[in-house]
Amino acid sequence: MTLLSVEGLCIETAAGVPLVRDLSLEVMPGEVVGIVGESGSGKTMTALSLLGLLPDGVRVSDGEATLDGHTFLSDASFRGRPNATMIFQNPTAALNPTMRIGAQLVRLLRFLERGVETGTGRRGRRSQAIDLLGSVGINDPQMVLGRYPHQLSGGMNQRVMIAMAIAARPSLLIADEPTTGLDVTVQAQILELIRATVAEHGIGVVFVSHDMGVIAQMCQRVAVMYDGEVREFAGVDDVFHRPRDGYTRELLSSASEQLLTEEVGGGARAE
Amino acid sequence: MELALNDIEVVYGRRRRRNHAVRGVSISVRRGETLAVVGESGSGKTTIAKVAAGLQKATAGTLTWHRGDAVEANGRPSGQRVQMVFQHPVQSLDPTWRIRKSVLEPLRHQGVPHEEANRRVRELIAEVGLDPEVLDRYPREVSGGQAQRVAVARALVSRPEIVILDEPTASLDQTVRGRILTLLAELQQHTGVGYLMITHDISSVRRLATRIAVMYRGVIVESGPRAAVLEDPRHPYTRALIAAVPVADPRIAWDGVIELPRNPDGTLAIPSCPVPGECREHGPGLHEIDPDHLAACSS
Amino acid sequence: MAAVNTTTMLRGNVAARLRIGNPVAVFAFGLLGVILALGIVVPWVAGSGDVAQQNPSLLGPSLDHPFGTDRYGRDVFLRCMAAARIDIALALSVAVAVLLIGSVIGVLSATFGRAVDAVVMRATDILLAFPGVVLALIITASLGKNPWYAAIAVVLAFVPLLVRLSRSKALEVRAADYIAAARLSGASTWQVALQHVLPNSFKYPFVQSTLVASWAILDFAALSFLGVGVQPPDAEWGAMIAEGVGDNLLGNWWPSFFPGLMILLTAGSFQVIGDWLDRRLR
Numbered sequence: 001m002t003l004l005s006v007e008g009l010c011i012e013t014a015a016g017v018p019l020v021r022d023l024s025l026e027v028m029p030g031e032v033v034g035i036v037g038e039s040g041s042g043k044t045m046t047a048l049s050l051l052g053l054l055p056d057g058v059r060v061s062d063g064e065a066t067l068d069g070h071t072f073l074s075d076a077s078f079r080g081r082p083n084a085t086m087i088f089q090n091p092t093a094a095l096n097p098t099m100r101i102g103a104q105l106v107r108l109l110r111f112l113e114r115g116v117e118t119g120t121g122r123r124g125r126r127s128q129a130i131d132l133l134g135s136v137g138i139n140d141p142q143m144v145l146g147r148y149p150h151q152l153s154g155g156m157n158q159r160v161m162i163a164m165a166i167a168a169r170p171s172l173l174i175a176d177e178p179t180t181g182l183d184v185t186v187q188a189q190i191l192e193l194i195r196a197t198v199a200e201h202g203i204g205v206v207f208v209s210h211d212m213g214v215i216a217q218m219c220q221r222v223a224v225m226y227d228g229e230v231r232e233f234a235g236v237d238d239v240f241h242r243p244r245d246g247y248t249r250e251l252l253s254s255a256s257e258q259l260l261t262e263e264v265g266g267g268a269r270a271e
Numbered sequence: 272m273e274l275a276l277n278d279i280e281v282v283y284g285r286r287r288r289r290n291h292a293v294r295g296v297s298i299s300v301r302r303g304e305t306l307a308v309v310g311e312s313g314s315g316k317t318t319i320a321k322v323a324a325g326l327q328k329a330t331a332g333t334l335t336w337h338r339g340d341a342v343e344a345n346g347r348p349s350g351q352r353v354q355m356v357f358q359h360p361v362q363s364l365d366p367t368w369r370i371r372k373s374v375l376e377p378l379r380h381q382g383v384p385h386e387e388a389n390r391r392v393r394e395l396i397a398e399v400g401l402d403p404e405v406l407d408r409y410p411r412e413v414s415g416g417q418a419q420r421v422a423v424a425r426a427l428v429s430r431p432e433i434v435i436l437d438e439p440t441a442s443l444d445q446t447v448r449g450r451i452l453t454l455l456a457e458l459q460q461h462t463g464v465g466y467l468m469i470t471h472d473i474s475s476v477r478r479l480a481t482r483i484a485v486m487y488r489g490v491i492v493e494s495g496p497r498a499a500v501l502e503d504p505r506h507p508y509t510r511a512l513i514a515a516v517p518v519a520d521p522r523i524a525w526d527g528v529i530e531l532p533r534n535p536d537g538t539l540a541i542p543s544c545p546v547p548g549e550c551r552e553h554g555p556g557l558h559e560i561d562p563d564h565l566a567a568c569s570s
Numbered sequence: 571m572a573a574v575n576t577t578t579m580l581r582g583n584v585a586a587r588l589r590i591g592n593p594v595a596v597f598a599f600g601l602l603g604v605i606l607a608l609g610i611v612v613p614w615v616a617g618s619g620d621v622a623q624q625n626p627s628l629l630g631p632s633l634d635h636p637f638g639t640d641r642y643g644r645d646v647f648l649r650c651m652a653a654a655r656i657d658i659a660l661a662l663s664v665a666v667a668v669l670l671i672g673s674v675i676g677v678l679s680a681t682f683g684r685a686v687d688a689v690v691m692r693a694t695d696i697l698l699a700f701p702g703v704v705l706a707l708i709i710t711a712s713l714g715k716n717p718w719y720a721a722i723a724v725v726l727a728f729v730p731l732l733v734r735l736s737r738s739k740a741l742e743v744r745a746a747d748y749i750a751a752a753r754l755s756g757a758s759t760w761q762v763a764l765q766h767v768l769p770n771s772f773k774y775p776f777v778q779s780t781l782v783a784s785w786a787i788l789d790f791a792a793l794s795f796l797g798v799g800v801q802p803p804d805a806e807w808g809a810m811i812a813e814g815v816g817d818n819l820l821g822n823w824w825p826s827f828f829p830g831l832m833i834l835l836t837a838g839s840f841q842v843i844g845d846w847l848d849r850r851l852r
Contacts, residue, residue, distance in 0.1 A: 038444040183311035184471065188515035188527030210445055213474075213517035217525045236521045254449040255519040326750055351756055363747040367769040373748075380756030425751070 002066075003029045003204040004084075004172050009063035011045050011054065011228075019045050019058065020228045027172065027204040027221075032194075034219035034236070035208045036251070041225040043208045047176045050206070051086055052078050068171050084172035085165040089180050091157035095149040101160055102145030105129040108164055136163045137193055155186035159193065166197060173197075174206045179214065191218060212255035216240055224248045272338055274323065274353065274433050274465070275299040279332035281318050292318045293329075294489045298467075299337075300433050303459065305466040307476040307497075309512065310486035319486070320437050320469045324355050336432075351377055354426040358438040360418035364410035370421055371406035377429035395424040398461075399454060416447035420454065427458060436468040440475060452478040474516045477501075485509045495564030505566040507531055592849075598842035602658075605836055609654030616648055628822050638824035641817055646810075646825055650832050653805040657787055658836065660721055664790075665783035667725050672732025673768065673775045679733065680740035681763040690737070694730035702727035702785070703792050710798040717806075720799035724789050728782045732775050739771035746770075777847045784840035791833050807833050 004027040011020040020042040027033045035043045048054050050065060050073070065073035067082040088094040096104055109125045120128070126145070133141035136159040149157055158178060165173055175194065179187035191214065198205055209215055215222055216236060223233040224245065231245040243249050281293040293315040300306045300323075310316040321327035322334070336352070354377070357363035364373050371392065378388040396403055399420040410418055419439065426434045436455065440448040456478055459466060468479060476483060476497065483501070484494040485508065493506040504510045511529040518525050627643040629635055637646035679690040697705065706723035713719040743749065744767060752762050791808025793799035800806035802813070807829040814826030 038446060184473070184515045185311060185511055185528075188517070191517070192526075192528050211517070212445065212519040216519045216521045217517040217527075240519070240521055250446050252519070254446045324750075324754060326753065351754065353754070355751065355754055357747040357751065359747060363751050365748045365752070365766055365770065373751075376752065376757070377755040422751075425755075429755070 001028070003027050003031070004065070004067050004206070006050070006065045007063060009046065009049065009065065010061045011042070011049055011058060012061045014057040014059070018228055020049070023063070023223075023225075023230050025221075025223045025230065025233055027206060029171075029204055030198060030202045031221065032198060032205040032207050032219045034215040034222040035206065035225055036210065036212065036215045036222055037225035038210055038251075040227070042228040043210075043225050044176055046225070047086070047174050047206060047208050049073075050082065050174060051084060052081075053086070082172065083168075083170050084174060085168050085170040086174040086176065087158070087161045087165050087178045089177040091154055091161045091178075092149050092152070094161060095157055097149055100146055100148055101152070102126065102129060105132065105145070105160075105164065105167075108167060112168055132163045132167055133160070135166075136160075136197075137189070138163075153186070154182050155190060158182065158186075158190050162190075162193060162197065166201060166203075169201075170203060172204045172206065174208075176208045177210070178207075180209070180211070187214075194218070212251060224251065272302040272432050272465075273299050273336070274467075275335045275337060276319065276323055276329075277333045277335060279319065279322055279329045281315070281322065281327070282330045291489050293322070296332075296486070296489075296491055298484055298491070298494075300465045300467045302432055302465040303463045304481040305459065305468055305479045307468045307470060307480035307483045308486060309470055309473045309476065309483060311471055311512075313488060314486040315489040316469045316471075316486050317437065320355070320435050320467065323433075323467055324353055324435050351381065351429045352432045353435065354429065354431040354433075355435040355437060356419070356422050356426050356439050359442050360415050360422050361410050361413075363422050364418060364425075366410055368409075369406070370408055370410065370413070373410075374406070374421065374425045374428055377425065381429055391428055392424070395428050396421075398458070399424045415443050416451065419443060419447075419451055423451075423454065423458065427462060427464065430462070431464065433465045433467060436466055438470055439468070441470070441472070448475070449478075455479060472516075473501075473512050485512065490567060491565075492567040493565065499564045503564075505564070509566075592846055595842055595846035598839040598846070601835060602839040602843070605654055605832070605839075606658055609651050609658060612648065612651035613655065628817065628825075630822075631824055637828040638822075640810075640814060640825040641822075646828050649805040649810060650807070650828055653807045653810065653829065654832065654836070656717075656800065656804070656806055657790065657833075660717075660724075660790055661783040661787045661836070661840065664721060664724050664728070664786040665779040668728045668732050668782050669775055669779040671725070672729045673736040673772060675729075676733040676736025676738075676775070677740045677763055677768045677771060680737045680744060681759060681767060687737075690733065694733050697726065697730040698734075700727075702789050706789060706793055707796070707798065710793065715798045715801060717794075717800045717804075720790060720793045723793070724786050727789065728786065732778060732782070735778055736771055736775045739774050740767050743767050743770045773851050777844060777851060780840055780844035780847055784837040784844065787833060787837045787840070 006026070007024045009020060009023040010018065012018045023042075023046055025033060025035075035046060037043045045054065045058065049060050054060070060073065060076045062076055063073065064071060064075075065082070067084060070080065070082070072078060072080050072082040095101070099107075106122070106125045106129055109120075109128055113120065129145060130141040133144055138144055138156070138159055144152065144156065144160070149160075152160075161178075173194075178194070179190050182190065194205065194207075195218070197203070207215070207218055219236050221234065222236050222239045224231045224239065224247065226247045231247050232239060232243065234244075239248060240252065243252060276296060276298050279293055279296045280291070283290045283292060296315070296319060298306060298308065298319070308316045308319060318327065322329050325334075364370065374392050374396070375388055378391065383391070392406070393403055396406060401417060401420050401424070405413060405417060405421065410421075413421070439455070440451050443451060452475065455466065458464065459479070466479060468476065470476060473483075473485075480497045482495065483497050484491050485500065485506065486492065487508050493500060493504065493509045500509060501513065504513055507529070508531065511531055514529050515527045517527060627639055627641050629639045631638045635645050635647060637650060640646055640649075675690060679687045700708070702724070705727045706720065709723035709726060710716075710719050713722075749762060749766055752766050757765070787807075790799055791806070791811070794806045794808035795812045797809075797812070800809050802809065810829035811826045814822075814824075814829070817823075817825050
């Protein structure tokens with residue numbers, strides 16, 4: 001039943017400095033689980049570790065992770081690749097700056113087909129690419145295919161990244177601060193797109209963010225991280241209205257300070 | 272004491288490549304009050320900040336200082352009446368200078384005698400909630416929050432009339448943001464300084480803003496007292512901006528996207544005027560809806 | 571840095587104190603130190619080997635004459651050590667001169683922009699169009715055969731490099747917020763340039779200048795080899811190589827080999843130190 005299960009994850013630097021300690025969480029199919037924390041909390045390292053993308057010198061030292069019943073991480077080593085993809089914080093920088101969007105998509109589609117004789121030629125893949133872009137809400141896919149990443153806006157590039165991420169038909173999508181740095185109106189559109197994608201494909205999402213508002217609106221369950229540890233892992237309503245941890249309360253009070261109107265957030269303040 | 276930007280226009284490039292970063296913007300900032308200029312990327316808000324600080328020349332329009340009704344000075348604010356707090360705190364301090372030297376700099380240029388200057392620096396560092404030992408450190412040795420406090424101290428040490436806050440909390444951690452905003456509010460109470468706050472995050476203006484001006488693609492689309500703009504936004508873009516902010520409460524259903532009608536090239540196309548008929552009479556531009564609450568008619 | 575006890579010249583000890591780390595860099599520092607020390611001490615103690623015509627000429631390396639004697643009977647080792655003084659002094663002074671002149675011009679060019687920048691850029695373009703040695707040759711040919719002119723020529727050959735580097739760093743630095751903050755604090759353009767931009771754009775030109783020291787030795791040796799630098803009978807490695815060229819044909823390899831080896835070791839050490847600095851500063 002559980003889609004993703006992570007237990008006792010420990011990440012440390014080559015010198016033995018712990019970055020993440022004993023992290024456990026789980027994601028159900030169709031569920032968005034948030035990881036919220038400030039800089040240095042270890043949330044990004046956690047996300048990267050699930051796909052084996054940790055930077056040089058940083059490694060998983062302990063823990064187990066299972067996706068779709070297949071244990072892909074145990075005893076600090078990877079056994080096979082999990083069926084998960086990731087979208088990153090700065091979409092324009094995460095795309096290849098020297099290739100047009102169309103070329104990058106087609107290359108991805110070709111890679112995904114490897115070993116399978118599908119008989120789709122170049123034109124077939126191109127039309128697949130157009131469909132893919134259309135499915136993420138891009139109104140003029142032809143135009144976008146011919147552009148380079150730096151010629152498109154951040155929001156557009158993030159849509160492209162999402163398209164690429166779901167093209168692989170993953171069971172799990174890991175989103176590492178996907179809307180940080182985007183304009184707030186664009187952020188709203190991207191978040192809406194992620195919601196729609198989850199609903200349509202039934203995938204699970206691990207959503208990393210420092211923004212409490214985004215977490216509140218996107219996630220069903222939340223893991224609050226501080227200094228490498230999970231301080232609290234509970235349903236979103238519990239985290240926001242019945243926080244058990246002092247740091248969670250601190251995050252909530254700083255978030256409520258920035259609310260636009262007086263009424264909301266009263267529940268959190270009462271604690 | 273009031274700093275006014277009158278009908279500012281900033282244009283980059285020539286002929287067909289012209290980019291109107293800012294067009295026809297008039298704003299004023301008074302001592303003791305805060306004007307928050309809110310906009311997303313490309314709105315021109317950063318350009319306005321630079322023009323107000325005298326760091327950039329406007330292509331057209333003027334900068335004036337007013338005391339009461341009299342116009343005091345024109346052009347670039349001199350004698351450090353305007354100071355600025357920047358978005359990236361550590362980068363706003365010279366990495367090769369100790370913090371003490373950076374905070375002393377404005378006073379040094381003002382000709383304040385050494386002892387008096389050091390005294391003021393010590394006072395202000397305490398007032399922004401820092402330990403005096405931070406003065407002997409280098410910028411890379413302190414945290415973002417501490418560096419921003421230092422930057423605030425430096426901005427206020429020369430007793431300016433207006434301080435421009437350029438996204439002052441954007442690069443700080445969540446828990447630190449609230450404290451910095453509180454600090455700024457307290458200092459404003461204390462010193463009576465005026466703030467011109469530039470931000471992309473409309474939710475961060477609640478603590479400080481007296482008035483709000485919303486910018487989109489180089490023009491002001493709405494302006495007025497904070498309560499009026501936040502609670503009764505009249506321009507579709509303002510409404511979209513407010514609606515887009517995700518509420519930090521899962522019990523509140525949030526559907527952040529307000530589809531704005533756009534032209535093929537992506538610019539906003541507002542078909543109807545917030546005050547019907549006003550355009551026909553007065554032409555496009557800012558119109559007064561309620562006393563002091565202005566909204567634009569078309570892009 | 572902790573004070574170093576000069577009597578403990580154990581390389582490991584010194585290296586640890588100075589936190590050098592990389593063993594090759596340690597070796598380079600040590601080697602340079604040894605050469606410099608010998609260059610100062612040996613001529614002071616034993617003379618520069620010029621006045622030694624009573625020695626039989628062209629003796630191979632031996633205990634009496636570690637590097638042998640040249641065709642005039644002069645002790646090659648002593649001459650090499652005397653030359654060390656000249657060459658290293660030259661390398662260091664050229665490096666310092668190039669660094670100071672280049673970084674200041676680069677910063678001012680970036681600061682004042684437009685006309686000033688255009689002039690500086692075109693001037694560096696012209697100077698950089700010539701290979702260093704050729705440029706130096708042209709200058710010394712017009713000025714005269716004199717080690718001072720040769721040194722000036724070498725400086726002029728390398729200044730454009732540092733002007734370019736310093737200017738590009740200065741342009742980067744000028745975009746920083748702390749520069750805007752300084753202007754708002756009331757700093758004049760000159761004050762911003764010299765108090766803020768220069769110190770912050772100094773790092774890379776500084777590293778580059780150690781490499782310049784290395785190249786300066788090579789260029790200066792080349793000039794002396796060609797006869798336009800140090801004039802005989804003064805000792806200089808390049809000149810010594812020139813003098814020993816003829817002897818090579820007859821199988822007497824040492825008069826030109828050892829000066830060449832000295833150039834290699836010294837210039838090489840500067841290079842290694844420059845690389846180490848480069849990596850340190852990243």
